[in-house]
Amino acid sequence: MWVCFPPLDFTCAELMVLFNPELISHLSEETNLYTSQPIQHSTLVDQAKKLSLYLQNSQAPNVNRDWKLVLLFVQLDQFCACEDQQVSSIIAAVVKEVDKALQLLHSRLKRTIVSVALWDGEHDTMQSKSGQCLETNSEGELRLLRAVLTQSLQESLDELLVQKHWYSDRKDFTVTLQDIPFITDPSFIARGKHLTESEALQHKDKLLVQMWTNLLQVTVAQYEPEDNGKIFTLPCPSEERPYLRTEGNSPSYHHSNSSPLLEPFTGTDMPCEDLSPSPSTPTSVHKLRPGDVKVVAAVGDSLTAGNGIASRPSDILDVLRQYRGLSWSIGGDENLTSVTTLPNILKYFSQNLTGYSVDTGQQDTPQAFLNQAVAGAKSHDVPTQVRALVERMKNDSRINFESDWKVITFFIGGNDLCEHCYNSLRYSTENYVRNVRESLDYLHKEVPRALVNLVEPLQITQLREMHKDPSLKCPTWLVKIMCPCVILPKSNSEALQMLEDLNRSYQRALHELVESGRYDTRSDFTVVIQPFFRDIIFPRLPDGHPDRSFFSADCFHVSQKAQTMMARSLWNNMHQ
Missing domain, CATH: 3.40.50.1110 (SGNH hydrolase)
Incomplete structure (x- = not known):
């Protein structure tokens, strides 16, 4: 079974069908990746409850024995911070909500892999929220603020999963974190303009490849998708690495384990002996x-x-x-x-x-x-x-x-x-x-x-x-x-x-x-x-x-x- 929330207009389920024709995909119509109208989403906890109820009431046979893949998207467009002092509290609140949603899924679902990913969501909403900060921040400051907020949230969620041991106290449940957030195409951000319909479709395809790649076990060489104009080449499970990625089969790098750099010596000796000014204030800059x-x-x-x-x-x-x-x-x-x-x-x-x-x-x-x-x-x-x-x-x-x-x-x-x-x-x-x-x-x-x-x-x-x-x-x-x-x-x-x-x-x-x-x-x-x-x-x-x-x-x-x-x-x- 394939589930994602908030649901997105991705076709990754179609890829999964190639490996399992009996796949059941649950996608509600609550939202769409490129919707033109901002939508008020329910909380991740509420969505987790709805998902668990859906599965409990599902008419599908063997729902408890079937393996389930759940995509949990944390939408960045719901968060706005105009000052760096606000960022820490916002990130803490988001991590707390994600933790609650994961605990709920852990308590109610069996045979489940949950893949958590950051997603920058509806672009109109993102721009309107940034507009609230324009009076006090420049365009460059806003871009830096949003990028750093995203990376900090990514690292904070990673720390949460490490602390919780990926919620893997049972062999039939685990949580992973997508290595890279699902972000707006850099050209869209740099130009400050909306993507055209063709650009939006191409960007969606790139995000699909990114998602699929991150769901698979890590390969020895970092995979770079080939863009041949209209066709993207997808990675495939290999005989050596045939599984969906988990921390158990593909341990990942964790930022919290990074070694601090030694404090560099940043002082300088003053070798000059003549420190005196001119005898009288000069009138020439030369x-x-x-x-x-x-x-x-x-x-x-x-x-x-x-x-x-x-x-x-x-x-x-x-x-x-x-x-x-x-x-x-x-x-x-x-x-x-x-x-x-x-x-x-x-x-x-x-x-x-x-x-x-x-x-x-x-x-x-x-x-x-x-x-x-x-x-x-x-x-x-x-x-x-x-x-x-x-x-x-x-x-x-x-x-x-x-x-x-x-x-x-x-x-x-x-x-x-x-x-x-x-x-x-x-x-x-x-x-x-x-x-x-x-x-x-x-x-x-x-x-x-x-x-x-x-x-x-x-x-x-x-x-x-x-x-x-x-x-x-x-x-x-x-x-x-x-x-x-x-x-x-x-x-x-x-x-x-x-x-x-x-x-x-x-x-x-x-x-x-x-x-x-x-x-x-x-x-x-x-x-x-x-x-x-x-x-x-x-x-x-x-x-x-x-x-x-x-x-x-x-x-x-x-x-x-x-x-x-x-x-x-x-x-x-x-x-x-």
């Missing part, structure tokens, strides 16, 4: 010493906002936390002996330095100060950031806006590259450099006595290395949502070459903008290209595997170890 700098500031995306810098490898939810005090170019937590950032270096030279961010929080909090970076930001978001930055500078009593020398670090472009393949015009080199130019023009017009560090976008294809090696156990499905145009292209493909070309084009365009002399019309203002991300060497362990310690729990954001290297590189380049 004669600026480190000790002359009084104010630091920064704009950018999550790498500057500080998402997940201090997160433990096992704490995916903490990636939502913005560790602004640890941010490479603008953080000011502790001191250089323990936290390497540009401000902590400059504090040795300028004891009255201000502007740096401390602790955690979003860009509008007092502790963010002049760190106005926003998670998920793209180049078209930066003009808003620089206006907010200048406003804060002008209105803060700690800053003498006219006479204090300022160092502003400008780093943007990674998220543009992550989505370029879904809107090549919006994320073209011309539009990218236009957005940067508008932001720099505003700073040039409004801010006296400033040196702007314009950091080139990193060579982003290096991120793919983290998602080629399955031994790293990275949540690749999550990064496909966050950065689809980098992760999805196949090796040596035209799409990958287009990404690499665009990445280089962004870097060249910034160089040309600065070399044009556009920002050298005053002696007290300049923009300096910082090219240290142009040709990075991906960090590897002695055995050749990627070094995950440079990344946060999501294998997308970087750890404090990487931020330390970024701060040192910025400082070194400022002296070359």
